Amino acid sequence: MSAATLAPAGAERTKTRLLEFVKRHGPQTAQDLAQRLDVSVPAARRHLCDLQDQGLLEARTERPGGRGRPQHVFALTDRGEAAFPKTYSSLCVDVLRHIEGLFGAGAVLKVLDARNAEIADRLRTDLPAGLPLGERVQILVQRLNEHGFDATAAQDDQGRWVFTQRNCPNLTVARQYAQLCSAEITLYTEVLGVPVMRDTRIACGQACCHYRVG
CATH class of the missing domain: 1.10.10.10 (Winged helix-like DNA-binding domain superfamily/Winged helix DNA-binding domain)
Incomplete structure (x- = not known):
């Protein structure tokens, strides 16, 4: 908003x-x-x-x-x-473009992986492996909401956990660098300790990012 x-x-x-x-x-x-x-x-x-x-x-x-x-x-x-306009996203895109130009496309993913590793280290304290999966999913959703993702979690008809992001704070970057979304999946899989699959993606023009856990 x-x-x-x-x-x-x-x-x-x-x-x-x-x-x-x-x-x-x-x-x-x-x-x-x-x-x-x-x-x-x-x-x-x-x-x-x-x-x-x-x-x-x-x-x-x-x-x-x-x-x-x-x-x-x-x-x-x-x-x-x-709520007020910022130029952070355009600055981020410019930085990634220069990294790609200087060091190749693979360098962008390396940068994002390094960032995710740092985020994962912070999340592990809140998401210990001993917690039930549902609790870990709900805590992850809380952390995502703190960063503006407008996320919700629930169980589907098969009892499998799913979560949805109805906002993408990084949309400008994600539309130009799919590596950001790839790194995001890697992060969620690592901190939850189970495979995470994405069914829909806001950066592709869909209404939300929808994930299946496990």
Whole structure:
């Protein structure tokens, strides 16, 4: 979701303006935001609560200028920051293109494999082999959601675990470098300790990435 994709009318327009103001000027109090947006303080608080519920803002207690009485301010979360346009994906594509040009196509996969090895090391703590497979799948899905994949897990009619990613945070890169998706399968197979198969892929124009486990 981006700030620009919020509904353009009424309350949603006010929420968009609120997010944009916090982005430009940093953490703000409800009173400051109400004054800037020309709405009542209770109305500003309602919008702030809605944006907190969406994970776009967080409340903090700060001292203005490092001194004075503490006050409650509202700041963008990582998800809120991600709501605004970034050039990270185009930068990543450029870097991978240069790696491929300098060292060959195989070098891209080596880079992605090295990255996945580092991620796998971090995940092993959360996914010990002694846990039942279903618990490991659900923990993996939780970790994916922390990184914006909008994932869910369930068991199919045969009792086999499946999981779905309804968003691809790396879509721009994945569309140009299929190696990213290949490395992803390798990572999931390694951390779950069983084969993982992908049936559909967002990078190929399908609605989601759907995986069968085991």
